Amino acid sequence: MIFGLFPIPQSRELKEKRLNFAQQTQEDNAMKVVKLATAIALQSILVASVWAASHGDHMGQGHDQNAAMQKMSGTIQNMPLADNVAVNNCWLRLLPASAPSAGYFLLQNNRPDNIVVVGAAADAFDDVMVHQTKQENGLSRMAMVSEVVVQADQKLEFKPGGYHLMLEKPNRQVQVGDTVGLSLVLKSGEKVAAKCEVKPAATVSPAAHMSH
Numbered sequence: 001m002i003f004g005l006f007p008i009p010q011s012r013e014l015k016e017k018r019l020n021f022a023q024q025t026q027e028d029n030a031m032k033v034v035k036l037a038t039a040i041a042l043q044s045i046l047v048a049s050v051w052a053a054s055h056g057d058h059m060g061q062g063h064d065q066n067a068a069m070q071k072m073s074g075t076i077q078n079m080p081l082a083d084n085v086a087v088n089n090c091w092l093r094l095l096p097a098s099a100p101s102a103g104y105f106l107l108q109n110n111r112p113d114n115i116v117v118v119g120a121a122a123d124a125f126d127d128v129m130v131h132q133t134k135q136e137n138g139l140s141r142m143a144m145v146s147e148v149v150v151q152a153d154q155k156l157e158f159k160p161g162g163y164h165l166m167l168e169k170p171n172r173q174v175q176v177g178d179t180v181g182l183s184l185v186l187k188s189g190e191k192v193a194a195k196c197e198v199k200p201a202a203t204v205s206p207a208a209h210m211s212h
């Protein structure tokens with residue numbers, strides 16, 4: 001999800017450039033630029049599909065994403081809070097140790113314009129990603145999402161089976177009943193803050209929470 005905000009790390013770009021240079025010494029400059037862009041696009045697709053393939057068992061880490069997120073967390077602290085946008089009923093489904101926890105909430109856009117969520121951070125987890133569960137050929141698969149749009153005056157529920165946050169690398173002991181601070185990052189450079197209640201792994205819906 002950070003692809004939109006941060007350039008591809010230089011080392012990879014240089015590697016691609018070298019690779020392309022070797023292949024293209026006989027081609028003109030314009031062609032070089034096109035090929036370089038294509039190589040980078042292909043690499044992005046590769047990274048995304050490797051991620052998707054590894055997501056089923058929730059193993060495998062996007063190291064670039066992690067590095068970008070660490071760079072970003074300092075930035076998020078300094079972002080202004082978004083007016084007229086709210087995250088309500090936030091809860092986390094806590095999974096044991098190495099498995100990622102999931103985050104769900106109702107995102108309400110009370111603005112006359114669209115908002116675009118491009119990332120998230122949490123105070124108890126070093127690695128937070130925006131994911132979407134989709135049904136493909138009868139199978140449920142998750143994939144990273146770079147942008148989630150909420151139309152003007154609309155709300156969007158992040159819920160099991162749909163959009164959700166995936167939280168990894170807890171930086172403290174997180175227990176059922178805890179409250180975790182969450183920030184959603186908007187494309188506008190603003191953030192939306194929320195407090196999320198940590199619930200047991202077996203929780204499938206926030207109904208019980210919302211009824212009291």
Ligand SMILES: [Cu+2]
Nearest residue numbers: 131132142166
């Ligand atoms: Cu996920």
